[in-house]
Amino acid sequence: MSSTWKLQPQNPVPSDIEVSRSLKDSILPISTIASNLGLTPSQYHPWGPSKAKISLSTLPPSPKSNYVVVTGLNPTPLGEGKSTTTIGLAQALQASLGYKCVACIRQPSQGPTFGVKGGAAGGGYSQVLPMEEFNLHLTGDIHAVTASNNLVSAALESRMFHESSQTSTALYSRLIKNNTFSTVQLERLKKLGIEKNNPQSLEEDEIERFARLNINPETITWNRVLDTCDRHLRGITVGTGSKETVKKEPGSTERVQHSRETGFDITVASEIMSVLAVSTSLSDLRERLSSMVIGFSYDNIPITTLDLGVSGALTVLMKDALMPTLMQTVERTPVLVHAGPFANISLGNSSVVADKIGAGLVGEDGYVVTEAGFGADIGMEKFFNIKCRKSNLIPNCVVIVATIRALKMHGGGPEVKAGKVLADEYKTMNVGLVEKGMDNLIRHIINARKFGVKVVVAINKFKTDEDEEIEIVKRMSLEAGAEDAVMSNHWEEGGEGARELAQAVVEACSKSNPEDFKFLYELNLPVKEKIEIICKEIYAAEGVDYSEKAEHQITEYEKNGFGDLPICMAKTQYSFSTDPTKKGAPINHRVLIREIRSCVGAGFLYPIAGDIMTIPGLPTRPGFYDVDVDVETGEVLGLF
Amino acid sequence: MSSTWKLQPQNPVPSDIEVSRSLKDSILPISTIASNLGLTPSQYHPWGPSKAKISLSTLPPSPKSNYVVVTGLNPTPLGEGKSTTTIGLAQALQASLGYKCVACIRQPSQGPTFGVKGGAAGGGYSQVLPMEEFNLHLTGDIHAVTASNNLVSAALESRMFHESSQTSTALYSRLIKNNTFSTVQLERLKKLGIEKNNPQSLEEDEIERFARLNINPETITWNRVLDTCDRHLRGITVGTGSKETVKKEPGSTERVQHSRETGFDITVASEIMSVLAVSTSLSDLRERLSSMVIGFSYDNIPITTLDLGVSGALTVLMKDALMPTLMQTVERTPVLVHAGPFANISLGNSSVVADKIGAGLVGEDGYVVTEAGFGADIGMEKFFNIKCRKSNLIPNCVVIVATIRALKMHGGGPEVKAGKVLADEYKTMNVGLVEKGMDNLIRHIINARKFGVKVVVAINKFKTDEDEEIEIVKRMSLEAGAEDAVMSNHWEEGGEGARELAQAVVEACSKSNPEDFKFLYELNLPVKEKIEIICKEIYAAEGVDYSEKAEHQITEYEKNGFGDLPICMAKTQYSFSTDPTKKGAPINHRVLIREIRSCVGAGFLYPIAGDIMTIPGLPTRPGFYDVDVDVETGEVLGLF
Known part of the structure; x- marks a missing residue:
């Protein structure tokens, strides 16, 4: 079945959830996808019928494959189709050109799925299936981040609470169980330079230093998180309950509220999500989960999760999340979904682990196509300077996704706004706007080349695009130093629509020289x-x-x-x-x-550098109004 | 392997996590457990190597099996071993006596696992494996409840926010998309008695009634939830951020904060967890998720989740959670883990769906052993009057778990307190205290018999128990009307230790008459x-x-x-x-x-009727200090 089966796109393209549902019976069991990748049953764990977690035992020490990153020009608020292009290109490489290929993408935040954004599984005939599972709980990684992040908050808040009402001796005696230090406590002692293993042997000042974190609440930067668009949690006061009171001073009978101004962020903005994205092994994960700084003491000493004693527990909560999730595209291309750190305050890139596992699985002649969030000025720059530095993977080719719509906007077209009717300039030919807007794309091309990587421009095709407009983009991109600039119609046609793009990418990779790759700055600079x-x-x-x-x-x-x-x-x-x-x-x-x-x-x-919003709101009519289940069939309706 | 394998308990019994780890290689693949139960591959979905979700397609219309509920006397704060007895009894029925058997238990809240409580997978040689997976994320059901509950909160808060700054006409025009009502909107119209399908056809007063929920914030009973012991969230003020402001009055330029006093509960206290426990099908789930009352309007009309437009989205978020999770005991007995509503403010019982699926799988000659939380005065009463009324399952036998320790406490022994050394009365023979404490157990026996169900007393054995003490319990229990009273040593010996208890249960079931079963009250009473x-x-x-x-x-x-x-x-x-x-x-x-x-x-x-605490706190030294991962092997350490 798998060798002769071929995607038959419908025209016009139905909604994303309808495409997903129409292909429900043609997707392969996830065990088949895994086995096609060469995974043995002990190397992955099915997680429901259409997802599997890949064991970290498959993590190769220094994998080599063709490594392609998909990024974009500065987008309109409608998005220019980076995820869709990532998926479409992977489909073309595997289904149309016959290369081994894995696409690596981020897990989307669930909150915005019910707000204004909708799904993030790609779209049309370039998407991950089943899109409703991709967009909702997936395999629970984001939930694990929520649980872990908030355990830190609870530990932090209750530690301050207990410290405010106990002497250091009382604190110390309660912190010691069975007259021994636990592993995290020994690690804290070491950090404090106290090289002792016996709780009885600490001097009074050592007890004081060990038992009292002395956190200055004004310096706390650690927020609680939820994966929900609940803007009223952006600013909150905690500890207003009748039992969260402490003595005003030692010995005083007067009690005061133990409350504090703080706030929630959306889960994908949690540092733990960033940790998940960059960790390279279980021990690296634990190390990172130990060294997160939550604030400072009154003496200006950084206080970490290790000091709070939670690093081991966090690692336990996050250990399954460290395994990437395997899914498939509408054309049965394997996809690794892993991590989803916010692109504004964090990396905006999927995980190091997934890219490395992907590279190991496809091998030297295969392709890993990974996506960098936001525009290339942010996502690509962070991809090279941060992610590649942590992974030691060397990228061969950057695909910069552009649309005629976004180019016209950059060329001076009217404002593009979600929910607003698109101006005529965007629907009819306007060579002048496109030409002028090429400024934006050209700068991204030049920037990408500064890292020593080959550039291919992908023009993500819309129905309203005219040949002359596309020709301008091609010509000017080549002039700016791109290897190629190719129109791609994967949304409508699946991988076949991106065949030419895939060929350009293969060509660019074959010309790339790993030794050309360089970072933009050295870490030891000020x-x-x-x-x-x-x-x-x-x-x-x-x-x-x-x-x-x-x-x-x-x-x-x-x-x-x-x-x-x-x-x-x-x-x-x-x-x-x-x-x-x-x-x-x-x-x-x-x-x-x-x-x-x-x-x-x-x-x-x-x-x-700018206003940063770390928890979105809900509009008057949020997306959840359309989301439902057919209670007879169990089918999900209304996701988009 | 499975037919000849036999549990070899070590003596003394290691810690729960050590028992769990020592049996890691002897547990069966979850697919074997499923297939032993007669499930075909399409009827369950593996969720990692040791868990599976059972499809609702296996839900039988009116299953019959022997149906046993395990409850207890009023416990000491240390707990008397209801879960352990539930598991031990199931092991004895299947492994020792050869009956088909399924144990049904609750999913524990993750929060207290890191606080003072530790795990809830049973204990010793009567526990569910792997205990760390049981006690942590499991298959994500509690996370789904958190996400669903908080979507309601976000919808509620932002609806009040939008209503406060918009006219009804503006609200209405924003609520209508593509000039059509969505399914949930049509349902709300029907509820309002407005039988119209065309958004253009509503009169002004109908628009007003439809678009404005007019919620009185003072009446809101819906809290946000987290599965974390974060006591500082019990009381909070939300909406203190700089952007959560509204015009003081229509037309006013002065803005006021859109804030409100509210709080979080622990996730298992969410009404959605209770809904999960009692739902009988996907359509029943949707119906219940539509009718949750979150507060009242200024006109005293109950406002529901349907009115907020979230019922479909909640059903989508909860649909996988409606499938019970299959695991196994240390003796490979199948266990269905499902739902975990708080025993104080809710049912304290596992799900209706799991018990029914279990009954269908074991069949008429098999046994479903299910657990009711807290003491029998609460857990058992709710089990009969609420859960059995919803499930239509008729219980044959109640097992009341007692310990010599708890009986001595009821007889006037010194206070028993977690973390405090147990008084001598509990470690040496004291027939007088036991005899006096039997008052408590006897009343539970008499109560259980009021429902027309057979009673077996299980004396959960501790090392310090003396024969004379146990004899008193046996004699007085029989006098009070129990069918039998049996000492059970399943913690130390596994199923073999509960062989006699299992025989007593089989005997009691064989004598029971379903027609004797009755509720304590009729629903139509005031x-x-x-x-x-x-x-x-x-x-x-x-x-x-x-x-x-x-x-x-x-x-x-x-x-x-x-x-x-x-x-x-x-x-x-x-x-x-x-x-x-x-x-x-x-x-x-x-x-x-x-x-x-x-x-x-x-x-x-x-x-x-009393102080109800819906989010526990953390002690000075929470359990998380001991929890860690061996980063080489991935093994979890320090859970208990």
Whole structure:
């Protein structure tokens, strides 16, 4: 069946969920997909009928394959089809050209699925099946992040609560069980430089240092998380219950509320999601989950998850999540879905583990196609400078997805807004706007080449695109240094629609030389210098300004030994600049860094250059109004 | 291998996680357990190597099997081993006596696993394997409840937010998409008595009624939930963020914060968990998820999840959770793990679906052993009056678990407290205390017999128990009307240790007559009368008092048509009375009902008779200090 079966796309293309449902009976058992990849039954675990988790025993030490990253120009708010192109290209490489191929994509946040965004499984005839399982619980990884993140919060809050009402001696006696230190407690002792194993042998000052974290609540940067678009949780006061009170002072009979201003983020913004994305093994995961900084003590010492005693428990909660999830596309191409860190304040890339396992499975002649979120100025830059640095994988080719629509917007077309009717300029031929908008794409092409990687432009085809418009993109892309620029119709036709794109990618990979690949900056440069390299080289900014707060934070981070971390910029995806309305290729702009936060566990600093929203809201009529189940058949309805 | 293999218990019994690990290689693939039960591959889905979800297609219309419920006397804070006895009895029935048997138990809350409670998979040589998977994410059902519950909260909060700043006409135009009503909107119209399908045809007053829920925030009873012991979330203020503001009045330029006092509960206290426990099919699930009352409008109209438009989306989120999870015991007995509603404010019983599927799988000569949480005065009473009423399954036999320790406490022994050294009375023979404490057990025996069901007492053996003490329990239990009273040593010996108990249960079942079974009250009685029957017949209370609030609520519920629901008492498990310190068999006590809440979706009213804590805290040294992973082998350490 599998060798003769061929996708028969319908025209016009039905809705994503209808495509998904219509192919329900033609997808293969996930065990067949696994076995086609050469996995033995002990190397994967089915998780329901259409998903499987891949064991970390399949993680190769230094895999080699063709490695392709899909990114895009600065998008319109409607999105330009990066995920769809990633899936379509993988389908073309495998089903049309016969290469072994794995697509690696992020797990989408469930919250926005019920809000305005809809699904993220690709679309049309380039999507992951079943799309409803992809978009909802999947194999529980995001839920595991929620549980882990909030265990840290509970540990943090209750530790402050207990410290506020107990002497150090009382705290210490309660912290010691059966007169022995637990593993995490021994690790904390070591960190404090107290080389003792017997709880009886600590001096009074050592007891004080060990038992009291002395957290300054003003410095806490750790938020609780939920994978729900609940904007009223952005700012909250916790601890207002009648029992969350403590003595005003030692010995006092007066009690005061033990409350605090804080907030929730959406789960994919949790540092633990970033940790999942960059971890390379179970021991690396544990190490990272130990070193997350949640705030500072009154003496300005960074307080970590290790200090809270939760690192082992977090690793237990996250160990299954470290296994990527195997699914398949509408053309039975294997897909590894893994991690989904927010693109604004985090990496916006799927996991290191999935890409490495994928490379091992497809082998030297095969292809791993992975996606980098947001525009290339953010997603691709982070992919190269952060993700590739952690994975040691060397990319051969960047695919930059462009649409005529987005190019026209960059060329000066009217505002494009979700839920608003698209202006006529976008529906009829307008060569001038396209030509002018090429500024944006060209800068991304030049940027990509700075890393020593081959570039292919994929023009994601819309019905309204005209040949002349497409010709401009092709010509100007080649002039800017792209290996090729190809129109692709995978949404409508599946892999066959991306055959030409796949051929261009194969060609570009064959010409690439791994030795050409280079990072944009070295880690041992001062923090400010690294930020400035990104802003000048990638955004074409004139310079960078820092708030007083940011200046202070840089000093503190460098003092605490975090200065060598790579930089993960938090900036709008709608412009090269920090002003989302500046389209095209703005110059002479400056970047203002308001503050810099740290993700020490995940291993980066993130300067904040713009408004960052870490929990979306729901519109008056959220997407959930259409979502339902046929209670007779169990089929999901209304996801899009 | 499976026919000749036999459990070889070690002595002394290692810790639960060590037992679990030592048997890692002797457990069967979950597909073998499934196939031994007669399930075909299409009837179940493996979920990792040691768990599977059972398809609802296996749900039989009116299954018959022997149906045994395990409950207990009023326990000490250390617990008397109901879960362990449930598992041990099932092992004995299958492995020792050769009957087909399925044990049905609740999924434990993950929060307390990291706090003080530890695991809930049974213990010693009567437990579910692998215990770490049982105690942690399992197959994601609790996570699905968290996600669903909090989608309701987000929908509720943002609906109030949008209503506060929009006219009804504006709201209406935003609520209507593509000029059609969605299914949930049509259902709401029907509920409002507006029999129209065309959005253009509504009159102005109909638009007003449809578009504006007009929720009175003071009446909201719906809390957010997390499966984490985070006591600082018990009371919170939401909506304190800088963007959660609304105009003070229409047309006003002054803005005020859109904030509100509310709180979180632990996930197992969510009404959605109760709904999961009682649902009988996918359509029943959807119906229940539509009818949950979250609060009242300013006109005192109950506002439901249907009105919020989320019922379809909730069903999508919960549809996989409706499938019970198959696991196995240390002796390869099949176990269905499903739902875990809080025993205090909810049922404290596992799901109707799991018991019915279990009965269908073991057949007429087989045994379903199910567990009811808390003491028999709560768990068993709710099992009979609520769960059996929804399932139509007729129980044959009640097993009441007792320990010499708990009996001595009821007889006047010193206080038993977690973390405190046990007094000498509990370690040396004391016939007098046991004899006096039998008051408590005897009343439970008499209560169980009021339902027309046979009673077997299981004395869960501890090392310190003396023969004379056990003889007293046996003699007095038989005198009180138990069919048998048997000492059981399943913790140490596995099923073989419960062989005699299993024989007594088989004997009791063979004598039982389904026609003897009766409920304690009829649903159509007035609410107060139902409450009084429970308090007088089960708790031996002299009478019931109601606060003014409770009186008012009863009137409102009866007016809104909720008066016919069964009663789910929220009361301490440590005493028959509402005072946890009153041990034995108190008389002349009165029950004060402070308030009565409704779970209309799950289908019960719950009167609150005592302090109810719906989110536990963490001690100074929580259990997570010991929990870790061996990063080389992936083995979980330190769960207990």
